[in-house]
Amino acid sequence: MSFAHPHAGSYIMSLRERGDVELLAADPDSATAPAGELRGAALAEQLGVNYVATYDELLKSGLDAVIVCSENTRHRVGVELAAAAGAHVLCEKPLATEVADAEAMIAACSSAGVKLMTAFPVRFSPPFKALQDIIDKGHLGQIVGATGTNNGKVPIGANSWFIDPELAGGGALIDLAVHVADLLDALLGGATPAKVYAATNDILHVEKPEVTTETGGLVNILYTGGVVATIDSSWSQPDSAPNWGGVTLQVVGTNGVVDIDTSALHVGGFDQDKRQSFWLDYGANTTGELIEEFFSSIEEDRQPQPSGEVGLRTLQVVKAAQASAVSGDSVEL
Numbered sequence: 163m164s165f166a167h168p169h170a171g172s173y174i175m176s177l178r179e180r181g182d183v184e185l186l187a188a189d190p191d192s193a194t195a196p197a198g199e200l201r202g203a204a205l206a207e208q209l210g211v212n213y214v215a216t217y218d219e220l221l222k223s224g225l226d227a228v229i230v231c232s233e234n235t236r237h238r239v240g241v242e243l244a245a246a247a248g249a250h251v252l253c254e255k256p257l258a259t260e261v262a263d264a265e266a267m268i269a270a271c272s273s274a275g276v277k278l279m280t281a282f283p284v285r286f287s288p289p290f291k292a293l294q295d296i297i298d299k300g301h302l303g304q305i306v307g308a309t310g311t312n313n314g315k316v317p318i319g320a321n322s323w324f325i326d327p328e329l330a331g332g333g334a335l336i337d338l339a340v341h342v343a344d345l346l347d348a349l350l351g352g353a354t355p356a357k358v359y360a361a362t363n364d365i366l367h368v369e370k371p372e373v374t375t376e377t378g379g380l381v382n383i384l385y386t387g388g389v390v391a392t393i394d395s396s397w398s399q400p401d402s403a404p405n406w407g408g409v410t411l412q413v414v415g416t417n418g419v420v421d422i423d424t425s426a427l428h429v430g431g432f433d434q435d436k437r438q439s440f441w442l443d444y445g446a447n448t449t450g451e452l453i454e455e456f457f458s459s460i461e462e463d464r465q466p467q468p469s470g471e472v473g474l475r476t477l478q479v480v481k482a483a484q485a486s487a488v489s490g491d492s493v494e495l
Contacts, residue, residue, distance in 0.1 A: 163217060163240045164232035165189045165201050167254045168321050169281070169449070173229050174209050176450040185211045188220040191232060199320055221247035227460065229281075230254060233329040234336070238263040245274040252279045252456045252466075256340045256480065257473025259331025264477050268470040279456050279466035280473030282344040284409050286451040289422040290345060293413065296420055297349060303417030305349065308391040310342035314407030316367050316377065316397035325373050333375025335362060335487070336480050338395035341409055343476040344468055346383070346391050349413065352475065357384040359492040360483035366398055373397075381483045404430060404441035 164170070165187070177183045187209075192202030206213035214220050220228075221243060227250040230240040237258050244251045251271060257280050258264040271278035284290060296302055317324035317337070324330050324337060347353075362376035378396035385391070399407040408425030427445035432438070459466035482493040 163188060163220065163228050163230045163244065164191060164236070165205050166191065166195075166233045166236075166321065166323060167231040169254060170229075170231040171209060172449045173231070173453065174211055176447065176453050178210075179450065180453075186214065186220060186223055186225065187211050188214050188217050190216050191236065196322055199322070217243055221249065225249055227252065227277075227456070233323045234259050234331045235329050238267050241267040241278065242270045245270040245276055245278075248274060248276060250277040250456075250460050252281055252453070253470075253473070254281045255344075255473065256331070256336055256477050257470060258477060259336065261474070261478055261481055264470070264474040268474060271470060277456070277459055277466050278470035278473075279459065280344075280468045280470060280476075281452060282341060282468045282472070282476075283448040283452045284341050284424050285344060285348055285468060286446065286448040286455070287409075287424040288446050289424050289426060290348075290411070293411070293420055293422050294349065297413070297415075301417065302413065302415030302420060305389055305413060305415050307389060307414040308346060308349070308411060309394070310345060310391070310409065310411040311394040312338040312341050312407070312409045313394070313396050313398045314338060315399045315401060315403065316370070316373060318370060318372060322372070325375060327375050330375070332480075332484060333362075333364075333373075333379075334377050334395050334397050335360070335379040335381070335483055337397075339379065339381055339393045339480055339483065340476045342393045342395070342411065343383075343479045344472060345409070345411055346393075347472055347475055348468070350385060350387070350389060352472070353385045353387055353389065354475075355383045355479055355482070355495050356386045357492050357494050358382070358479060358482035358486055360486040362487040366396065376487070379483065379487065381479070383479060402439075404439040405443075 189202045228244045230253040360381040362379040366377035381393040383391045429442045
């Protein structure tokens with residue numbers, strides 16, 4: 163449902179590789195996309211996927227599940243339509259841009275008896291899995307603190323809706339902080355944040371007048387169990403960088419400290435002929451593993467992870483951060 167999010171192409175590639183899926187796409191909001199942006203039937207043809215013009219046609223086709231890849235503020239519409247049609251839902255992050263919308267989406271899927279999963283592929287990265295294993299085996303002791311970063315390129319050009327607060331629901335905070343919030347949610351077993359304090363700025367990319375949201379933000383979280391965490395999220399990766407960006411996480415326990423870089427599995431260098439840097443990822447296909455978890459949860463009739471509830475909790479952190487940045491005070495959840 164929609165080609166707005168750039169991950170739509172990688173979902174299609176991963177689904178096609180399975181060999182047990184029939185694909186159908188609809189991107190009705192492409193009619194209002196900026197001129198020159200490849201969307202709709204033209205992109206479907208390029209990706210080699212069957213296409214219909216409306217969500218109504220899509221959902222009447224008898225499909226089993228959908229992946230919602232629309233602009234952030236349009237997630238609720240897609241999820242509720244899919245739930246009403248009896249289709250299981252994998253929804254791009256953030257689950258929604260308002261807490262009330264996320265709660266309504268969860269309720270709609272629950273009432274319809276369909277699964278709702280939030281798309282957080284970083285959770286499936288090998289470095290994070292290794293960190294989880296270390297913690298699960300007790301090697302780190304009790305977690306007392308964590309520092310995470312998610313720094314990427316400013317999303318202008320194709321998919322420029324990311325810098326439109328009416329469609330994205332904000333700037334760098336809602337785009338990037340949710341990924342680290344999800345990793346913390348997984349490591350802390352869904353622990354409840356008690357207090358959030360955040361500061362943002364728009365210092366980066368002041369030369370680009372089309373960027374009107376915050377371009378950097380620092381979020382401090384105090385969890386009910388006493389764990390203190392910090393999330394550094396910014397569009398600080400230079401346009402000339404060979405990759406989009408990446409997520410790092412440092413976790414401090416009573417027995418030691420572990421640092422991970424989820425983008426570490428790559429080969430990089432400088433291409434002498436092209437006179438530019440290059441970056442080649444290798445290792446696990448996190449998108450494929452995300453989809454496998456979604457499919458398995460349906461087949462095994464269990465809650466997918468990350469669930470819709472995880473999407474809600476991570477959104478609550480970001481909304482508190484946005485409110486704190488405006489007021490200058492900490493926000494209690």
